[in-house]
Amino acid sequence: MRLLASRFLRTFQVRGQQQQLLIVNPRVLKYCIMSSEETKAQEAKPGTDTIFGKILRKEIPCSFIHEDEKCVAFHDVNPQAPVHFLVIPRKPIAMLSDVAPSDSELLGHMMVIAAKVAKSLGLEDGYRLVINNGKDGCQSVYHLHMHILGKRQMHWPPG
Incomplete structure (x- = not known):
């Protein structure tokens, strides 16, 4: 499972912040961006x-x-x-x-x-x-x- 997840998880930079792109369905490239600001807001x-x-x-x-x-x-x-x-x-x-x-x-x-x-x-x-x-x-x-x-x-x- 970990190997499968690593195949579909991509890291990139947006406005100087590291973001992760998770390709949920590689055929149609549906994805979910996990933003650090959104995470902070959910945890605040x-x-x-x-x-x-x-x-x-x-x-x-x-x-x-x-x-x-x-x-x-x-x-x-x-x-x-x-x-x-x-x-x-x-x-x-x-x-x-x-x-x-x-x-x-x-x-x-x-x-x-x-x-x-x-x-x-x-x-x-x-x-x-x-x-x-x-x-x-x-x-x-x-x-x-x-x-x-x-x-x-x-x-x-x-x-």
């Missing part, structure tokens, strides 16, 4: 300490491209576009589904900061703003955050 648990909490507490060094009393912005360590940064609130909100009406001002502020930082990074031709929510939304870190991606042509549909 809300209510646990996150890397973003550690960054905010300065337990992990990070160079902020924006910092104020409500949120911070910094470049993604695994960029999916030539420009890829995150905006995260200082308030520990696990996911978008958990926001309260009292968080409206904070969410608006984060959007304004995303636009301000995008402009400062030369994203005048446009950018994509993404919030992953929950495991089916591929959220792998349970601290609300926005991804802002630019300097390349985005495609539709995104997922």
